[in-house]
Amino acid sequence: MGIFRRVLARADLVLLNQRGHLFPWAPVFLAIGIGWYFSLRMEPVLAVYGCVALIGLTAVAAAIRWPSGLSAIGWALALVAFGFCLAGNRAHQVGGPVLGWRYYGPIEGRVVGLDRSASDAVRVTLDRVRLERVGPDRRPDRVRISLHGPAADIRPGQRIMTTGHLSPPQGPVEPGGFDFRRHAWFQGLGAVGYTRTPVLLAAPAIEGRAGVKVLAIRMAASNRVRELLPGDVGGFAAAVTTGDRSGVGQDALDALRASNLAHLLAISGLHMGLLAGFVFAALRVGLSLVPAFALRFPVKKVAALGALGAAAGYLALSGGNVATERAFIMVAVVLIAVLVDRRAFSLRAVAMAALIVLVLRPEALLGPGFQMSFAATTALVAFFGWLRDADLPRAPNFVKPVLGVVLSSAIAGLATAPVGAAHFNTMSHYGLIANLLSVPLMGILVIPAAVLALLLAPFGLEMVGLYPMGMGLRWILGVAHFVTDLDGAQGYVPGPGHWVLPMLSLGCLWVMLWQGRARLAGLAPVVLAFLLWAQTERPAVLVADTGGLVGVMTAEGRALSKARGAGFIAGNWLENDGDGSDQPTAAGRWPGAEDKVRTFSAGPIEIVHVIGKTGAARMDSCAAGQIVVASVPLRLKGPCEVYDSKRLLDTGSLAISGGMIVTAQERSGRRIWNTPPGHKAVRLAQRQ
Template identity: 25%
Template sequence: MYLIAMNTRGIINYIHNNLYKEKYNLVLWFPVLQCVGVLLYFSLNFEPNFIIIFLLALIPVCIFYTRHTILCIAITAVFIGFAASKCKTVLVNTKMLDKERYVKNVVATVKDIDHKGLYKQFLLAVFNDCLDNIKISVRTGIDSNIEIGDQVILSAKLFPLKIASSEYAYDFAKIAYYQKISATGFATSKLRLYRKAKTKKIYEYIESFRQYIYENLHNNIKTPHAGIMAALLIGKKDGIDIKTINAIRDSGISHLFAISGLHLSFVAGLFFIIFRNFFAISETLTLKYNTKKISALLTILPTTFYLLMTGMQISAQRAYIMVILVLIAIILDRKYRALIAIGFAASVLLVIEPESIFKPGFQMSFSAVLALLSCHHVRLFDVRVIQYFVSILTSSIIASLATIPYTIYNFNYFSISGIMTNLIAIPIVTLMIIPSGLFYMLLIPLKVEKFITPMIEYFIDSILYLINTITNFCINVHTFSPASILIITFGLLWICLWEQKWRLWGISFMLTGILLGITYKTPDILVNVDNIAIKENDGLLYSLNGKNKNFVIRTWARQNGQDKIFNHKKYSGNNRLKYYIDSYIYHCNNNSVLLAYTKEDVLQYCNSSDLIIQLSDFSYQKCSTHVITYSDLEQYGTHLIWSGMKVKRMRSNRPWHLFSHS
């Protein structure tokens, strides 16, 4: 006992001494603890009320009076994350469509227009007490003079928002709830102009200008070059065809097409130089005023306008906050500390958009920038040209390693060839395409932008040639559990936010998280109303109803580390699945699951099964065995079953998962 006490005291002293040495870095953990509060809120299986919020608020107050300042601040940060999530949910209060519905002659205001190749997708604000905004695909004809801000009239078939089709899959319903999207659907009539907008709101003017830039690019630059340019400049990726998108993704350069620090810093730097040189023309202004500070102040305006033009992506917001802090540091004559800036950016975003923590853009943007900032001091060569290309290579490696866990978690793959592709693509994009694209935008008011389109097309041709020439090595990986991702993230933060040698502990945390991710066991059965797939002895999923190409099936395949799911009839190994009359019995680890299409099979095999899944709508006298009924599949969405008879369903009792009453 004495030795244990001595060891415990030694560990406590070690931690205390390191925390004292790192006291100026403790503030960097404030947004991390905010994340804990956000994740705590979203992990609940019920909607907390404000009484719980009030009780949580009392905890840091009580601790404050006990003079545990650091503990009080830490709990306050968790409380802020939790309370911000609750407040955002209440303030948004999106009206969710609960069942399929046909609407006739609905009047709505156009908020956004996306070009999807053969059709257009409109975001419409509906004048209706039951709906907020709806996303409508239109293939039935559109009046030619419709613009953002105009009122239109149409008839449409509306559908409830799709919840996650599998465990840890992207939950469109949750994200759409916070974007005030009530439903999706398609038009069944021509989209006709109802009333032209006499005046527009500020965001409508910005979206109109953004749309004008998009159409200008498509009118003057050939396809798919115009779509790539629109993605790089204003964040509209809908003009890029699926084949090109897949090639960009597989080559590992998709991060270049997200508006981020590369774009915002270039715009801010460009206008800062323009303003400084403009003031330098006047000797009086230069001598009488601090033109550097004035230039920094004026640069905030065009940088803000560019952010609004990009569609306010998460990576763009993060970069904008960091760039603005640089400009403020210049104005106030303060030293800029990049880690404080990224921490402040995260803290602000988690208050304004707590749901963004579930978006790949948030996870990958912050992890990549954190990793790069922690390694910024690495210099391998003194020759500037060599140093530039070596920095691209090392930055690509560091950013790729930092984002691989989140790529696997969200997309179930990672690219091995991305490092080589980035070495060539980054200089082309940063030094040629983006500068020429911004110059193109500046020439639009002068109506002479066509003069540089051949140069832009030539640069983009080089990128297209690159991604189509270099062999892309993509590895499919089964999904990682949230627990493993959280441990990996904690390890990354531990390495990046501390300065002392104990930061190396982060490597052990990351390795532990990776091991947990690799050993995570994916479900043995996945089933919803329309699809069913089971895992066989080879570890692969097979479809039982012949469906293997729809979105849900493809998601199940990716999360199991497969390219696609085959029909079970093609499986020739030792079967876990046995066919009986009209139904199936699935055997795994001494457990059996009855997949029943008829009530006769349920009555016959009820007592010999550990679980019954009802795959069609019929009534019967229930037995003692646990049953997933057909109505459960309709109401709760996809069900996942593991061999130990652990069952998880996708629909929760939260505002963004409104139960269907159909």
């Protein structure tokens, strides 16, 4: 008992010494609760939420009743409980009907979103949807369709109609992989599909609806920018100003990604910060030159208000997507800190921004945008805070700007590289060089020119700003292509296990947030995370949820059963393997790739892929030790395991390693976003 008391006393003293530095931990524990909710394999019932909430309230009561260093533990438990309940509430609030079958027929709805798909097809998002013979209780609130038919002049707010294919959002391409169903659930998408028929206008755009009107202004501005600046430069300029990336060609996109400059396309914290910083500086200098104003009003705070208004306008013009909302919140917190005479750039400001984002959109925690932006921001603030307090020799004034840019790019790159590699399986070896040659130009030329173009647009003189803006973006594209063409510009890494990124993040946060020498203890989970990542083993066999593609790991890389078709799934498998090959190359590793019944020996089992109805007609029996995969229903005689289209509809994609079969349904569990109402759980057999 005495030992226990001494441990508590020591813990109390340690936490008391951290007083004043504990608030930045608040979003960390809130995120732990959110992550706890999303990691479950069964949707919690109401009683679970009640128990978790009771634990949180008890922890708060204890923290208030016995204020001490240990009270921080009570607040931490309360934040975890709140995060869990917050995520669950959000998941149920955004839910809507999800199409439970494949649909072909008339589709009608109002245009509320316009962009382009990965195949460069125009893609529209519709609300107020009508489907033939589908009642309101089963009709999705929103659908997204790619237009592969004749070109059409589609504008926001119009009600259009066409005939096309719709299907439920796809599950993970492999067990444990990215779950598009969950992503679509939080976007309000109940079905996705495509059409090859003409799109007809059912009703013109209705004026007076704020969201549609803003979208119309965005698209008009984007079209105007691309009209004045044609080609990839115009598409880049439209992306920076309005968030519309549809005008950027695939070659330019690939070059920007390979050179680690793709973040310049998204309206992120960099763009929002540069815009707000430029407006703040311009207003502060300009108003200071007017003595009558400067002597009567707080110029700094007026400039902060003006910058906040400019950032809000930029948010509206860019469409207000999740990434831009996050960037605006971060900038707003900094500017509000100026208004209340607090230090603008501090870990407290970053923590407040993270709390606001997580409370508004808990699901953002799982996305690379949230993780990369806050990783970079936290690392930059922590590093420059340490640099400010450290007793280091001061650099000459003429060196400071260059040194600041180099250090900022290096720190941000180091902080975001593991997150980007974990999500996208690529690493740009010359990304630091590309960013050093490009990012300063965004602040010096591109963003100021964009503001000038916006101010002159009402007078028809926007080209005065767009011309220098185009020069800067042309340079950035040139840097991207130059860096991409260097030998070994891009490397590939396999996807890590599920615990690697959380462990790595918590270790880095401990190093940055904890005060004192004990912060070095955070290096242990960082090193362990990288060791676990280095030992990642990919599944020996992967099977698509449609049965249309099979991949078997070989010494040369994954062999794919088809050179065409299921390209999205094939690309994801190869990326997760850390393999830079394309689908035809990977298909060349499979023997007998032209046959409709394709076999491949994978250790003690033999994989048989039956291609279409022609292949199914040739199969009537199978042998022990075979796993037969087909995209059509099969009836075979024999002791083999059959995964045809009907069975895969229940199991989802498959991963086979060491004789164990793991299904996507087993890994994902029965959650609100992947289990239609009234759907009975299917008992999945465990296989040895």
